[in-house]
Amino acid sequence: MYIESGVFIGSSLWACLSASPKTKVVGIDPNLTKLRIPAEFLGTTKLIDNVDFSTLDIDNNTSNNTVVYFDDHINSAARIIRSFEKGIRYLIFDDSQGIEGTVKKRFPAFPCIPFILHSDLIEPGDFIGWSFNLINPKGMPTYGIKKTLSKLKMKMYRKNYENLYVQFDQNILEQCRHAKKLIKKVEKIPSITDLIVPNNYSMSPESSKFIIELHSNI
Numbered sequence: 001m002y003i004e005s006g007v008f009i010g011s012s013l014w015a016c017l018s019a020s021p022k023t024k025v026v027g028i029d030p031n032l033t034k035l036r037i038p039a040e041f042l043g044t045t046k047l048i049d050n051v052d053f054s055t056l057d058i059d060n061n062t063s064n065n066t067v068v069y070f071d072d073h074i075n076s077a078a079r080i081i082r083s084f085e086k087g088i089r090y091l092i093f094d095d096s097q098g099i100e101g102t103v104k105k106r107f108p109a110f111p112c113i114p115f116i117l118h119s120d121l122i123e124p125g126d127f128i129g130w131s132f133n134l135i136n137p138k139g140m141p142t143y144g145i146k147k148t149l150s151k152l153k154m155k156m157y158r159k160n161y162e163n164l165y166v167q168f169d170q171n172i173l174e175q176c177r178h179a180k181k182l183i184k185k186v187e188k189i190p191s192i193t194d195l196i197v198p199n200n201y202s203m204s205p206e207s208s209k210f211i212i213e214l215h216s217n218i
Contacts, residue, residue, distance in 0.1 A: 001062050004028065005053040005079075006072030010037040012094070016069075017041065024062075028053055028072075054082045063087035064216075071095060073109040077116050077172070077179035080214065084182045089214045092189075097208040102166070103130035110166045111176050113210045117186065119176035127167040134160045185213040 002016050007029035014037055016025060025045045029035070032049045048056070058066065063086055070079050071094040083091055095101065098114035115122065189209040 001026065001058075001066040003053065003056070003058075003066060003068045005068065005070050005074075006094075007032065007047070008034055008071070010035045012069055012071060013037060013045070014041075017043070017045065026056075028056070053079070058086050058088070064089060066090070067092065069094070070109075073105075073107050075172075075175070076109050076112050077175040080116070080179040080182055080212070081175065084214050089184075089216060091212040091214065093210045093212070095208065096210055099128060101208060102128060106132045106162065106164070108166075111168070111172060113186070113212075114208075115168075116176045116179050116183075119173060119180055122168050122173060122176070124168060124170045124173060127165060129163065129165045131161045131163050134162055182214050182218065183212055184215045187211050 001024040002020070003026045004013050004016070005028045007013055007027040010027075013025070013027050013035075016023065017037070021043070026048065027035075027045060028048045028051070030049055032047055035047070053068070053070075053072075066088050067090045068079075068083060068088055069092045070076070073095065076093055076096065079093075080091065083089075093109075093113050095105070096109060096112040096114065097104075098112065102108040102110065102112065111119075187210070189211055191208075
């Protein structure tokens with residue numbers, strides 16, 4: 001079985017359906033209206049918008065043969081712990097870029113896999129703060145925006161930045177260290193950007209995917 005948490009427009013879901021059409025597929029997203037996969041291609045795919053992965057019922061007889069793909073920007077440590085409790089051993093995490101990736105997003109996963117793997121280097125009270133550009137969040141050309149702002153004498157410019165902040169408290173660190181103990185093996189999936197030219201040089205196309213195998217028991 002393949003479970004995807006954070007379906008969005010369905011690009012990853014499409015990849016699974018194309019590569020493994022006989023696999024039982026479950027897609028979870030609180031907003032399925034953006035899904036672009038044609039209904040006839042979805043087949044027996046089960047789509048869920050009212051239940052989170054954490055409360056999803058999974059047959060224990062299939063949990064060992066289940067892969068969960070997390071692209072939901074949720075606490076990755078909590079996802080690992082809950083997967084272990086459900087008997088699921090194989091996980092993939094998308095958009096898990098550590099500090100560099102965290103400060104490029106408005107809604108990053110926190111804590112993400114690099115923080116979990118290096119949680120022994122983090123202490124309670126450590127924090128990350130950054131500003132997110134609300135005008136140009138995707139790194140699109142800004143010449144038109146700059147021209148408009150110049151007419152406004154830049155009065156609005158500072159108002160279009162949102163200051164964001166995340167902090168490691170004792171509870172988060174305990175989750176990270178617990179999740180780390182549950183990991184048997186972790187590998188960073190090679191980036192396709194090593195082989196193709198990015199379509200936008202003003203932002204990093206790197207999304208840092210990790211594939212994780214959990215211990216069967218501890």
